[in-house]
Amino acid sequence: MKETPDDFISDADLLSAYAKGDAPALDLLVARYRQALFSWLMGMVGNRADAEDLFQDIWFRVIRHAERFNDVSFKAWLWKIARNIVIDFRRKRKPDLSLDAVDDEEDSQPLLNQLTATDAGPAECVERDDLTKRVMGAVASLPDVQREVFLMRVQGNLSFSEIAATLGVPLNTALGRMHDAMTKLKKMLGEEK
Amino acid sequence: MKTTLSTEMLEKELETLAPLVQRGFSGLGGPSDDVLRAIRNEAVAHLAGRRQSRRFFLHLVRPLAAAAVLALFLGGVFQHHVTQRDGANTRVIGHLLSLGSTHLSADTAEPSAELANRLLLIQGLDEEAFFITQEESEVL
Numbered sequence: 504m505k506e507t508p509d510d511f512i513s514d515a516d517l518l519s520a521y522a523k524g525d526a527p528a529l530d531l532l533v534a535r536y537r538q539a540l541f542s543w544l545m546g547m548v549g550n551r552a553d554a555e556d557l558f559q560d561i562w563f564r565v566i567r568h569a570e571r572f573n574d575v576s577f578k579a580w581l582w583k584i585a586r587n588i589v590i591d592f593r594r595k596r597k598p599d600l601s602l603d604a605v606d607d608e609e610d611s612q613p614l615l616n617q618l619t620a621t622d623a624g625p626a627e628c629v630e631r632d633d634l635t636k637r638v639m640g641a642v643a644s645l646p647d648v649q650r651e652v653f654l655m656r657v658q659g660n661l662s663f664s665e666i667a668a669t670l671g672v673p674l675n676t677a678l679g680r681m682h683d684a685m686t687k688l689k690k691m692l693g694e695e696k
Numbered sequence: 697m698k699t700t701l702s703t704e705m706l707e708k709e710l711e712t713l714a715p716l717v718q719r720g721f722s723g724l725g726g727p728s729d730d731v732l733r734a735i736r737n738e739a740v741a742h743l744a745g746r747r748q749s750r751r752f753f754l755h756l757v758r759p760l761a762a763a764a765v766l767a768l769f770l771g772g773v774f775q776h777h778v779t780q781r782d783g784a785n786t787r788v789i790g791h792l793l794s795l796g797s798t799h800l801s802a803d804t805a806e807p808s809a810e811l812a813n814r815l816l817l818i819q820g821l822d823e824e825a826f827f828i829t830q831e832e833s834e835v836l
Contacts, residue, residue: 656714657718
């Protein structure tokens with residue numbers, strides 16, 4: 504992929520530029536995390552409409568707090584916001600549910616039923632949709648705590664220490680959840696490799 | 697047997713799994729253009745709102761600052777005026793008091809001597825006879 508001059512500007516610098524009044528700087532930041540954050544949200548909430556609402560809420564919060572950003576990593580900060588918003592969203596739906604409380608509970612999100620068509624044409628979509636459905640089905644079957652760690656690493660590209668910091672858990676806990684998630688996914692998606 | 701997990705070990709395992717999952721997720725696409733537009737609008741509106749509130753603040757602060765300066769100036773002038781007037785009054789009062797005390801001391805000294813003489817006379821005594829020395833009283 505060809506690198507543009509914007510790729511050399513750090514996330515923190517882009518956010519700072521936005522906070523100083525440069526609106527297009529935020530566009531660049533959104534573009535950088537568009538796919539990763541949206542995929543993470545799709546994996547966490549299981550449907551496009553909610554994922555889009557939450558995606559918007561997350562960036563609205565980033566906009567409102569841009570001036571106060573002082574974390575080491577923008578990415579970790581963004582996912583901290585994202586996670587809090589997902590927790591709030593779930594509490595509104597199920598007041599007694601929390602991401603940390605459902606350690607090994609099987610998730611019941613009807614993710615496969617809620618996949619929507621993408622921009623690709625019908626022929627191109629067949630194979631991709633099949634893989635998407637398999638992957639999403641496998642990811643949806645993971646307990647929440649494993650799924651969020653797995654997706655933060657694979658989709659968000661967060662390091663394990665960033666994940667541990669974002670979740671407020673020891674590094675070994677994050678590694679353990681990742682290991683469990685990977686073991687299950689490898690079993691479910693084994694034939695795809 | 698439980699093995700100790702390491703970041704390197706998991707990263708190595710991920711090398712095969714991650715691309716597959718990422719390919720699967722790429723089929724979902726990203727957020728719609730409407731969502732991206734809404735975020736852009738919010739970003740612009742937020743900046744505009746901030747600028748406006750800053751401008752509003754300046755619009756509010758400038759007249760307030762001018763009014764405060766004027767109030768301070770007027771307060772200073774008034775204070776000066778009051779101080780001067782009080783000073784003049786004090787001087788007048790001081791002058792009147794000093795005049796009054798002079799008159800009082802002149803007027804009251806005489807009547808009190810007269811009153812003493814009158815009291816002595818009423819008692820059948822006179823001033824010169826009443827106040828006698830010890831030798832005179834022994835002689836008497």
